[in-house]
Amino acid sequence: MKAIAYQKFGNTDVLQTVEETKPAIRSNEVLVKVKAVSINPMDWKIRKGEMKLMSGSRFPRHTGVDFAGVIEDTGVAVTNFKKGDEVFGVVKNTMKDGALADYVAVPGTLIWKKPTAITFAEAAAIPIAGAAATTALQKMGKINPGTSILINGATGGFGMFLLQLLKDRKAVVTAVTGTKGIDYAKQWGADIVLDYTKADVLTQNATYDIVIDLSGKMGYSKAKRIMNRKALFLNPTPKPVQIPASFLNNLFTNKKHVVILSAASTPHINLLTSAIGNGLQVEVSRRFPFDKVVEAYQYAEKGGVTGKVVIELD
Structure with a gap:
């Protein structure tokens, strides 16, 4: 599968598209075919080494924390999701893992059903x-x-x-x-x-x-x-x-x-999805394809972005 990785701290020029093995899932995990990944400031702060006290310094590293997609497979202990469900969520370790790949494996506790009224891009913009x-x-x-x-x-x-x-x-x-x-x-x-x-x-x-x-x-x-x-x-x-x-x-x-130190959890997501049902808007001001990841981060890192920037995958 295609994934985005980097081998050293730095600017957007360290980001590379690589081929990796599709992740295997544990009993409590789901495999998600990724449709969209949101860009967050923490992505480039980690990539530039500004948070190495928390993120560590081992490479290769991946990027992208919150995502949306379709469940491809579920572990035997996962009972509240099934193949084909449209979901959104976050990676297990926001300091070390990355969702910018064709597939991501995450615990079933870190994904939620995508509201039918919003797109994958909008759903990916929600968690962080x-x-x-x-x-x-x-x-x-x-x-x-x-x-x-x-x-x-x-x-x-x-x-x-x-x-x-x-x-x-x-x-x-x-x-x-x-x-x-x-x-x-x-x-x-x-x-x-x-x-x-x-x-x-x-x-x-x-x-x-x-x-x-x-x-x-x-x-x-x-x-x-x-x-x-x-x-x-x-x-x-x-x-x-x-x-x-x-x-x-x-x-x-x-x-x-x-x-303020926060992490996406079910109470947060329940509040947000309820608000979306009552009219809360999720503005995705720019969408970039997977092959324009570097351009997407360059755009986001300039600042002044309204709403969110999202990378979409096939």
Whole structure:
């Protein structure tokens, strides 16, 4: 089968198309014929060696974490899925495994039935970004009518889900995005939209109860300027050193720095699929074929992507 692998840390030029043996499945696993794989920032952070403390440094390595496809085979212990089921899910080890291949073997606990109303590409876009958004929602705690929330970098995959999940919470949500994301931010539920190419959110004389930095460019030190007393700063893109540092710093300030670490699980997916049934939109702004994987990552890594980028397989 075809797969994408790399033999050293680096930029997109290290990605190679290779021939590998179709994976064998264990009793608790399923074999999925992959139809689509979503691109996430963690893909290139791992590939560039930025997360080697967690991912390790053994090669060859594979890429792509969340996927959608059709079940080809099931292990004897898997009773809730059968051959031919359309599913979506995540690889077992998000730091080391990869879904960008013709077939992927994963535990039956890490896949879910694809909603019939969405495409394989849309389903592949859900698990990682969607689970991060639901985790962020939980970390926000009680949201009262009028709670002021700032989402910086609001119209990527994470922001797409978070904005829509916040819609019914009656918070006052300010979204910071680029010019091409303005209409999407409004459509997904933002009350106020700032175009970062024309205005600096740090100089708007507004303060917030919750600030979440999805762009990774603001940081806690800058965010403190626009945080109310007892406000939360949610950080979904922490550097390894920031994880323990945030706990220590929080002992001495009422403006809390909260690190978000998430993993796709059934409660997250159930919430998201229920929301999809009630109208939540999954925007796949660009689709690339398998033979354009390098171009797909180059496009995604430039930033400014609205919604998600997905690679489709035959």
